[in-house]
Amino acid sequence: METQEFKPRILVFSTDKISDPGIDQAGLRKIHYSPSVYTISIPCSSGIKPRWILHAFEQGFDGVFIAADGTECSYSSKCSEHTNSIIVEAQKIMKERNINTKRIRMAAICSVCAEPFVNHISTFSKILQDLGSIKNEIAEHKAPSLS
Amino acid sequence: MSPLNDDKDSITSSFYLTKQTSFRIAMKQRIGVYICHCGGNISDYVDVEQLSKLIANEDNVVISKDVMFACSDSTQKDMVQDINDQKLDAIVVASCTPKLHTHTFRNVAIRAGLNPYNYTQVNVREQCSWAHSDKPMDATIKAYGLIRAGINRVKYSEALENIEITAQKAVGVIGAGISGMRAAVDLARMGNHVYLIEKEANVGGRVAESGKLFMTGENGKDVIDRLYKRIKEIPEITVFTNANLDKVSGSIGDFTLEVSVKDEALKLNVGAVLVTTGFDFYQPKEGEYGYKLSDNVITLQQFNKLIETSNDKLVYNGNAIKSVAYIYCVGSRQSKGENKYCSRQCCSAAIHSSLNVHEKFSGVKAFHLYRDIRTYGKQELLYTESSRKGDIYIKYEEKEPPAVEVKNNKTVITVKDYLTYKKELSFDVDLVVLVTGMVPRSDSNDISSKLKIPTGSDRFFNEIHPKLKPVETVIKGVYIGGTCQGPKNITESVQSSLAAASKINTILRKGTLELEPIVARVNAETCLWCEKCAAVCEYDAIKPIESNGKMIAQVNTSTCVGCGICGPVCPSNSIEIVQFTDNEIESMIDGFMEKAEINTKQDSQENEISSGKQIKLNGFPKIWREIASALDDKTLTIPQLSEQLGVESNVLTWHLMTMNRYGVVEPAGLDEDEAYYMYKLKK
Ligand code: SF4
Ligand code: SF4
Ligand code: SF4
Numbered sequence: 103m104e105t106q107e108f109k110p111r112i113l114v115f116s117t118d119k120i121s122d123p124g125i126d127q128a129g130l131r132k133i134h135y136s137p138s139v140y141t142i143s144i145p146c147s148s149g150i151k152p153r154w155i156l157h158a159f160e161q162g163f164d165g166v167f168i169a170a171d172g173t174e175c176s177y178s179s180k181c182s183e184h185t186n187s188i189i190v191e192a193q194k195i196m197k198e199r200n201i202n203t204k205r206i207r208m209a210a211i212c213s214v215c216a217e218p219f220v221n222h223i224s225t226f227s228k229i230l231q232d233l234g235s236i237k238n239e240i241a242e243h244k245a246p247s248l249s
Numbered sequence: 250m251s252p253l254n255d256d257k258d259s260i261t262s263s264f265y266l267t268k269q270t271s272f273r274i275a276m277k278q279r280i281g282v283y284i285c286h287c288g289g290n291i292s293d294y295v296d297v298e299q300l301s302k303l304i305a306n307e308d309n310v311v312i313s314k315d316v317m318f319a320c321s322d323s324t325q326k327d328m329v330q331d332i333n334d335q336k337l338d339a340i341v342v343a344s345c346t347p348k349l350h351t352h353t354f355r356n357v358a359i360r361a362g363l364n365p366y367n368y369t370q371v372n373v374r375e376q377c378s379w380a381h382s383d384k385p386m387d388a389t390i391k392a393y394g395l396i397r398a399g400i401n402r403v404k405y406s407e408a409l410e411n412i413e414i415t416a417q418k419a420v421g422v423i424g425a426g427i428s429g430m431r432a433a434v435d436l437a438r439m440g441n442h443v444y445l446i447e448k449e450a451n452v453g454g455r456v457a458e459s460g461k462l463f464m465t466g467e468n469g470k471d472v473i474d475r476l477y478k479r480i481k482e483i484p485e486i487t488v489f490t491n492a493n494l495d496k497v498s499g500s501i502g503d504f505t506l507e508v509s510v511k512d513e514a515l516k517l518n519v520g521a522v523l524v525t526t527g528f529d530f531y532q533p534k535e536g537e538y539g540y541k542l543s544d545n546v547i548t549l550q551q552f553n554k555l556i557e558t559s560n561d562k563l564v565y566n567g568n569a570i571k572s573v574a575y576i577y578c579v580g581s582r583q584s585k586g587e588n589k590y591c592s593r594q595c596c597s598a599a600i601h602s603s604l605n606v607h608e609k610f611s612g613v614k615a616f617h618l619y620r621d622i623r624t625y626g627k628q629e630l631l632y633t634e635s636s637r638k639g640d641i642y643i644k645y646e647e648k649e650p651p652a653v654e655v656k657n658n659k660t661v662i663t664v665k666d667y668l669t670y671k672k673e674l675s676f677d678v679d680l681v682v683l684v685t686g687m688v689p690r691s692d693s694n695d696i697s698s699k700l701k702i703p704t705g706s707d708r709f710f711n712e713i714h715p716k717l718k719p720v721e722t723v724i725k726g727v728y729i730g731g732t733c734q735g736p737k738n739i740t741e742s743v744q745s746s747l748a749a750a751s752k753i754n755t756i757l758r759k760g761t762l763e764l765e766p767i768v769a770r771v772n773a774e775t776c777l778w779c780e781k782c783a784a785v786c787e788y789d790a791i792k793p794i795e796s797n798g799k800m801i802a803q804v805n806t807s808t809c810v811g812c813g814i815c816g817p818v819c820p821s822n823s824i825e826i827v828q829f830t831d832n833e834i835e836s837m838i839d840g841f842m843e844k845a846e847i848n849t850k851q852d853s854q855e856n857e858i859s860s861g862k863q864i865k866l867n868g869f870p871k872i873w874r875e876i877a878s879a880l881d882d883k884t885l886t887i888p889q890l891s892e893q894l895g896v897e898s899n900v901l902t903w904h905l906m907t908m909n910r911y912g913v914v915e916p917a918g919l920d921e922d923e924a925y926y927m928y929k930l931k932k
Contacts (some may be wrong), residue, residue: 111842113838113841118347119713119714119717119718120714122346122348123348123717125375125376126346126348126372126375126376127375128380129374129375129376129377129378129379129380130375130379132379132380132382132383133380134380134381134382134383134384135380135381137377137380137381137384137387137388137390137391138387138391140391140394140395140398140841141372141376142398142834142837142838143347144813144829144834145767145811145812145813145826145829146812146813146814148812148813148814148817149812149813149814149815149816149817149826149829150817151816151817151822151831151834152817153822153831153835154831154834154835154838157834157835157838158838161838161839161841161842162842163838163841163842173705173706174705174706174711175703176703176711176712176713176714176722176723177703177723177787177810177812177814178703178787178812178814179703179704180787184785184814184817188817191817213714213716
């Protein structure tokens, strides 16, 4: 069982032109957030493959946060739709594996969104704290195949 | 290892988890890792010395160093030397955000004869030491994960060649308003042929219709005539009026613009396109502030015509105009509507019109019903001047806009004056002028679909990044200038189109150009030409091609923008973006999770200050320990400490303040000269 001190590990997918500068700005202005947040930057959130998300859970990340460009995306006006369908796809697989689908979250983070980013992360951390460690879910799922 | 790794492929029915079978590459074997102190910006919080020692033990890492300033000339030279001496095949630099120095370190690689794409930047400053300066030990653990991820990623890095293509030294400029015309002149002067394509019968766009212009006092028509005269003298500029852009094909360096001019169809071959199509004025809706319901409500553009064409007396519809109410922000700053933005130039334009009225006619009263006055920069002088002339300014708010009604043949305005306790004022005027904002042109959809320029939520064309990559669009070779990108005044419009002109010239100048090879590629073995990727690609970059007796997808590397949208839709996982491959991303995730064997006790000896005071400075910046030792049994001022430790006094001040807050030090009164505070260790 998890103790009070469980600090959820969060993988952030962030876009290099729009949300990265926002996340960088949080650092620049020393607006602190949990140090168990790791960011991978990509060109566009519509290019995230569901298998990367699943891989993160398998490796022990408790949550995946997608910092999207929303309507600001410079590649596609349908970016939010694309990203949404990727999340839906990933959640289908998560369900198959008994991983709680609340472990994925998306929000638009713009290039000056330092505070919103930190707020999103702390809300998400709280949700994940309630859900507990991913290990419980993956272990639960794993149990039958071991027997 | 992950519990699911072993049976990953059998667990799910979903094809989205298919493993890629080809794209195999040789892993990098001789990696150099450089971890930057950044003066103290990183090393004050992250124990970079310990990290570089730990990283040195990693597989495939040949060199691991912590350096004071990675970007300094001397460190760059050392890196070049290391790459050569140690025959490094990849490097990782853990320092600031990649936005700052990616090019610096790519160039280091190039100078050392290493492929620039065999380098990975790891952000341990903005996303680690600064973000977690409150938890130095955790920051160190995170930095370890970040660097591990960088090493993992660089192992899979491929030597990539920039895509080289030949470029036509010709530019298509769409829209011959002031922005397009002015840019055409510069482009031609820099040795490019320019096709200036205008839809209307005349050049000059909105400026030609504008009458007297603010700040310079010139007439818009005169400015355009002068510019047009110059254009006609330049043989490298071909002007087409009454011309319609029908179709665009090709890509950067080699676009074909199909243009019809009256009955003639032309094909123009250009290396780049500059879009300067301009804007439309917002058209007030019927009934908006009485527009169209009362004859005495007109737009600022109509009013300007009236000023220009009236002599001696200002007369509208046969009535002498003695009072004018200007209503600002019409069609702009709509918190609920479509146009959320400020149109930038209308405050100045309206005040300027009011000044023109005063100059030309006497005895006309002016009421300005505004939300905020945005006569920024030198335009503020217009506002000062108008206030001096006795114009009355009344502030209203969006939630309680002024009402315009016709009562007993009079045009009556009722407005709450927000600067006088929201007192309701009611008065009649001879004319109401709606200060309308700027909106995207009605035909901008047509242009954006032909050139595939993305638009923002405000429906104007989108730059890649307003600060870092202005005037560039994600479509390589397509640039935007002037108001098609968003509201601007004339000066700003011309500035942006000239910026675009010089950008275009840099890419076309050499006659050949290099593109970053960060594009999609297809796995010929597994692709089944299901067309899913082509269907989502908004850049027409994917076309079928025959390969080994079957059809497969092929990516046009000069039109592909590397967005990656095609990746997740492929049922057989056969398409990926270079540098963002499954191997690279998934190995980064593994790297984050690598268990850090960080020694949190390593410095405990040093932390015990010699006099026996047990101060636990574990996990705090090294400089704290230095300050604490210096203050052992002594009281010192900041300048004394600065001299003793060789640390700048403002850095010390900052640390002492924090140390004071954490109860490590405390002030100990003034020094002898009563010039500085002294500090001592807190018992
Ligand atoms: S420039 Fe002035 S009138 Fe125009 S939208 Fe901005 S605030 Fe309103
Ligand atoms: S989505 Fe594209 S790459 Fe994938 S199989 Fe279909 S055609 Fe080939
Ligand atoms: S990455 Fe894919 S979707 Fe994006 S432009 Fe290239 S081929 Fe098209």
